[in-house]
Amino acid sequence: MHNKETWRLDKEIDLAILGLVKRRSEDTCDKDLLQLILGSAKNYGDNGNLPADITPNKFIVDNCKNIYFASHETTAISASWCLMLLASHPEWQARARAEVLEIYGLRFSTADTLRSLKTARYFCFARIYVRFEI
Numbered sequence: 732m733h734n735k736e737t738w739r740l741d742k743e744i745d746l747a748i749l750g751l752v753k754r755r756s757e758d759t760c761d762k763d764l765l766q767l768i769l770g771s772a773k774n775y776g777d778n779g780n781l782p783a784d785i786t787p788n789k790f791i792v793d794n795c796k797n798i799y800f801a802s803h804e805t806t807a808i809s810a811s812w813c814l815m816l817l818a819s820h821p822e823w824q825a826r827a828r829a830e831v832l833e834i835y836g837l838r839f840s841t842a843d844t845l846r847s848l849k850t851a852r853y854f855c856f857a858r859i860y861v862r863f864e865i
Contacts, residue, residue, distance in 0.1 A: 748796070764798065768795065772791045831851070
């Protein structure tokens with residue numbers, strides 16, 4: 732990828748984040764992570780606590796990007812770890828597969844229906860326990 736394309740994409744991402752921020756700042760919604768970032772940017776900007784080369788908008792965009800990438804990596808690592816454990820325990824893999832086929836067949840799952848997967852939930856919690864034990 733060339734530098735011009737990289738800069739263009741970076742600017743496009745920044746504008747998308749700032750557009751979302753603008754829409755959200757006009758809403759009066761509950762406190763969530765984005766609202767906390769907006770409040771921090773305002774407080775730091777008002778008090779002059781931001782370094783000279785960082786604007787409140789840059790502070791907001793950088794924090795949003797950091798949270799996005801951190802959550803992506805956490806999810807990817809957790810999924811990889813689950814797959815590795817399932818591969819090393821074929822009996823659990825067979826149980827989980829049978830449960831999914833029994834409940835869903837060939838349909839797609841939703842976030843609400845995932846709660847009905849008892850074996851998969853158990854395995855995920857066991858994965859968290861095993862991961863921290865190693």
